[in-house]
Amino acid sequence: xxxxxxxxxxxxxxxxxxxxxxxxxxxxxxxxxxxxxxxxxxxxxxxxxxxxxxxxxxxxxxxxxxxxxxxxxxxxxxxxxxxxxxxxxxxxxxxxxxxxxxxxxxxxxxxxxxxxxxxxxxxxxxxxxxxxxxxxxxxxxxxxxxxxxxxxxxxxxxxxxxxxxxxxxxxxxxxxxxxxxxxxxxxxxxxxxxxxxxxxxxxxxxxxxxxxxxxxxxxxxxxxxxxxxxxxxxxxxxxxxxxxxxxxxxxxxxxxxxxxxxxxxxxxxxxxxxxxxxxxxxxxxxxxxxxxxxxxxxxxxxxxxxxxxxxxxxxxxxxxxxxxxxxxxxxxxxxxx
Ligand SMILES: NC(=O)c1ccc[n+]([C@@H]2O[C@H](COP(=O)([O-])OP(=O)(O)OC[C@H]3O[C@@H](n4cnc5c(N)ncnc54)[C@H](OP(=O)(O)O)[C@@H]3O)[C@@H](O)[C@H]2O)c1
Numbered sequence: 001x002x003x004x005x006x007x008x009x010x011x012x013x014x015x016x017x018x019x020x021x022x023x024x025x026x027x028x029x030x031x032x033x034x035x036x037x038x039x040x041x042x043x044x045x046x047x048x049x050x051x052x053x054x055x056x057x058x059x060x061x062x063x064x065x066x067x068x069x070x071x072x073x074x075x076x077x078x079x080x081x082x083x084x085x086x087x088x089x090x091x092x093x094x095x096x097x098x099x100x101x102x103x104x105x106x107x108x109x110x111x112x113x114x115x116x117x118x119x120x121x122x123x124x125x126x127x128x129x130x131x132x133x134x135x136x137x138x139x140x141x142x143x144x145x146x147x148x149x150x151x152x153x154x155x156x157x158x159x160x161x162x163x164x165x166x167x168x169x170x171x172x173x174x175x176x177x178x179x180x181x182x183x184x185x186x187x188x189x190x191x192x193x194x195x196x197x198x199x200x201x202x203x204x205x206x207x208x209x210x211x212x213x214x215x216x217x218x219x220x221x222x223x224x225x226x227x228x229x230x231x232x233x234x235x236x237x238x239x240x241x242x243x244x245x246x247x248x249x250x251x252x253x254x255x256x257x258x259x260x261x262x263x264x265x266x267x268x269x270x271x272x273x274x275x276x277x278x279x280x281x282x283x284x285x286x287x288x289x290x291x292x293x294x295x296x297x298x299x300x301x302x303x304x305x306x307x308x309x310x311x312x313x314x315x316x317x318x319x320x321x322x323x324x325x326x327x328x329x330x331x332x333x334x335x336x337x
Pocket of ligand 1: 007009077080
């Protein structure tokens with residue numbers, strides 16, 4: 001049985017990984033890490049794991065972990081993952097990185113993350129872990145850059161039609177809303193209960209760091225320069241992302257034609273559900289699942305696509321385990337039902 005580790009196991013996506021991996025039939029969770037001096041029991045930090053694991057939360061020790069583990073999940077902040085991913089790869093341990101460190105070309109990384117990349121060698125080796133486009137490359141990868149949460153919802157919402165519609169600058173507008181867990185577990189005044197509860201606001205309008213990731217992947221898929229206008233919003237809920245995507249309907253497609261394209265594109269995908277009824281996607285149908293739900297309306301001259309995911313599952317840890325399942329040749333749904 002393969003042994004795996006979760007690095008950064010006390011964060012929101014780290015805890016989700018631990019939860020999924022403890023239920024997984026084909027791997028053993030052998031190590032969890034965070035920055036503690038005294039190696040507390042994981043179940044003492046998070047009592048919901050009592051009677052489920054006796055692991056202690058260790059300090060990160062690449063040498064020791066790579067001796068026992070075949071694969072590590074890096075659930076670390078961006079700029080931290082790139083300081084350890086290369087060390088694991090050198091020891092022959094596969095890496096699935098949930099941070100943004102291996103998702104962008106170097107110039108874009110510098111521009112949006114305001115830091116020089118420290119592991120230039122491994123950027124081109126990293127496979128973008130969106131199974132719906134890269135399943136074959138994921139099978140043979142040693143390092144996966146797990147997609148961002150907003151990009152997962154937006155890219156999946158555009159893939160089936162992006163090649164068919166002729167688009168120029170400013171013809172895709174994305175309005176996304178995320179729950180607070182998208183920003184991680186660290187303390188932040190703007191994310192405190194009293195600031196968020198009962199409120200709703202936009203932020204980083206057209207300058208958010210996930211925008212170049214969407215543009216980069218969609219441009220690669222189409223061979224064209226795809227530009228996106230992206231405005232994220234903070235919802236007063238804990239988890240979930242709902243993206244509303246507006247595309248100018250230049251090809252004059254009707255609703256049935258657009259649905260047909262989505263149904264065909266995703267017909268064999270285990271975790272994308274095209275909602276063909278009069279209902280549209282909603283957070284309560286995807287939260288705590290690894291599904292991306294997509295609904296479509298073609299009205300006036302606009303194709304409106306609504307795409308919903310759980311940011312911590314299909315937008316992070318669920319997708320990371322889906323990638324591991326593909327890498328190890330397991331059932332892609334294992335641990336994620
Ligand atoms: N939250 C989401 O919805 C989401 C979605 C997709 C991708 N991601 C990405 O996934 C990564 C983890 O996100 P998260 O939301 O789980 O973050 P988080 O809740 O802030 O957790 C970060 C984890 O990393 C550890 N850590 C922080 N600084 C560290 C350092 N300098 N060295 C070693 N360990 C450190 C933290 O533990 P200690 O501080 O206790 O050591 C904690 O376990 C991020 O890169 C994030 O952008 C998050």
